[in-house]
Amino acid sequence: MTASPAPGLDEIVASAHVLSLPMRTRFRGITTREVLVFSGPAGWGEFGAFPEYDDAEASAWLRAGIEMAWQGAPDPMRDHVEVNATVPAVPAAEVPAVLARYPGTRTAKVKVAEKGQTLADDVARVEAVRALVPTVRVDANGGWTVDQAETALRALTENGDLEYAEQPCATVEELAEVRRRVRGVSIAADESIRRAEDPLRVVRAGAADVAVVKVPPLGGVRAVLRLAEELAQYGVPVVVSSALDSAIGMSAGLAAAAALPTSTACGLGTGALFVTDVAEPRALVDGRLRVDTVVPDADRLRELAAPDDRRAWWLERLARCHPLALL
């Protein structure tokens, strides 16, 4: 496909919808996910930077949405992508109900280190997941100190393996220290990889065995593919994850995972966390999602429309980020 010229702001605004997607369970501290979606000559794109992100960071998310809507996805290597179940920091007793939303998944990613909870809560949740799913990853979202991470990772591997621990601590230096101290558990970097220059810093510091990559903060599918190529030279595999994207944004994550030379279970199953999405939810069959693009459903766009003040907020943000996204 020939790339269309970069769109003007008015072209994006012309098709823009600001949506508020209700969530089944609190995740990342939120219960509704706001996104702005728009269409271009190649299809639909999403601008969904979390509200607390500044314009410089948010503009990468817009660039990713513009790429999908004006350029489309690169050629895929496969038509289905394996995903992990994403288990929020729920009580252990709720784990079977959460996992039931991810039929056939053989890998689960479990949130740990949630504020207000204890290590015993994490151990109980992880054990409940292990009873049902063969491969378990945990994600601490930077919530532990190095000492806490060491204690927790030992406790969490007493009765079984962890494939990896995602972002156990906040900084690159701390990740490297945990990786040295807890040799038996692989470390994945997530929040430490937000800009294109971050992954090599993480790898050079010896801070991670695995890189979690997300299309929106990295500025698009092609940017993720370039990064993955660089990381492969250091022997660091990538895991493509969502940024709690709507079904439209998820198309970009699926496109990235589908275009990689190899793909392990991706964190792209988070559509299951929404009560209602912008389109009919993708069917999760045998733990895999079909790689496709979606057109939002007109009724859902109306039903999910964000309140006027939020629409105004997103349109102002779009106007500020637009010139930065095209740089």
Ligand SMILES: O=C(O)CCC(=O)c1ccccc1C(=O)O
């Ligand atoms: O990786 C997954 O399983 C789902 C994606 C996910 O966890 C996530 C989604 C939005 C924001 C942050 C995160 C995260 O990995 O911490």
Ligand SMILES: [Mg+2]
């Ligand atoms: Mg993470």
